Amino acid sequence: MAESFRFRQIIKRVVRGAYWLWTRRLEADAIQMPRSDYKRTWQHLSESESDAKMFVASTTDEQTFERSAAYTRGLLERFVGLHASDVVLEIGCGVGRIAPEVAPLVKTWIGTDISANMLGHAKRRLATLPNVRLVELADVGLAEIPDASVDVVYCTVVFMHLYEWDRYKYVTEAHRVLKPGGRLYCDNIDITSTLGWTMFSDAASYPPKERPSYLPMLSSADELRVFGTKAGFSTVMIEQFDDAWVALVARKV
Template sequence: MRRILRKIRRRFAKTAPPPPPPPFRHEYKRTWEALAETEDSAKMAVSGYLDEGMYRSHGLKTKAMLEDTVGLKPDDVILEIGAGVGRVGAVLAPGCKRWIGADVSSKMVGHMRRRLADLPNAEAIEISGHDLAPIPNASVDLVYCTVVFMHLEEWERYRYVREAFRVLRPGGRLLVDNVNALDDGGWAFFEHLLSFPPENRPPFVSKTSTPQELVNYLTRAGFHGIGQRNVDLFIVVHGVKP
């Protein structure tokens, strides 16, 4: 019997499938599902810290940036692209008509729903990683995407800008940001990541933008009144749908 069991074990050991290869950069859903296995791992992946006090203070900082650029109104329907565990939604939802957090990871969406369960006007939805298909045309007043473009290829950055134009009502506002490659701090960030051997770069490794790149996306998508500002090592670009 033992001899038979050993043969069975050896057989299955030989035929067991190899572990799956690491995801490619464009496999956003696969990448972020793995990173969001638990709420703590999700928080570390999107921010690098677990402290709830820091989460709230950084959420309030993003809220202040939105107020100073695109404005926040009590009757706004607001959509965040790449909302993670709802860090910003927790401080925006109490002051708007409806807040929608969209994320590519179903696990991230689950964490977000649990964390924002006491906010009846907050909603979390899963998206493909390439579009905003669940959101109807001309149904949103404000779209923002912060600390997300760094994880995306250029094509997806533009796709989201173009999709934002679709889902916004006339007069709706968009704000996006990324680490600014033309800023000294942004360039130091770029050179730090340059030190990684190419074969060791994870699929979510951060990539920078120039102000011209982000302005070009909004211009090509049809936005007007485009503005930009530097915030720390980030470039923030915003515009209005005519």
């Protein structure tokens, strides 16, 4: 119980910090671009590895980085399972924060990201892991990944940066690239949680004309359930946990 509480505090601090950095940095730089220009945005935010790490987890401290990655690995083991024979794909892998926890447990770990800078940092960080493959995405989706080639797809702390349509695109693409029996995990901050409502209320406090373009966008259980069902998954479950998160956990026929 104490360990669970400690990780809840870590992840809440990480998300709150990322939220603050995201809004302050974009205001300070006066970036004017549409939310959907993900590649340009994340290229800008990851010019240095230290900047990239701050925007991934609001810290450059390796121990904090490792603890947050271990927290995510635990969620994956709990909700979708990780097996030695699995090919596992992460949507939005950033600098490769989670790979050191997951790659040693599986056959192949594939990290995908829309930012070449992020993948450059990840390549250096993960150089000692022999079963890692990094793939730059040209646009929203997983066009670079073959059909029915992956056992597990997961996406964590990414949906908050995406429009709902693009979240759904990644869910449908996950269904396409998963093998029969493949498993999916996607999370976001839950708007019905204490943390989620605080973040939503903070964003709502901005006058509309002064509201930064890239404030985090939250999810609800109903939204993620509909995405999983409409994408064609045979088993769709919703998990809400740590008074912060909502996750889609799904399986393909």
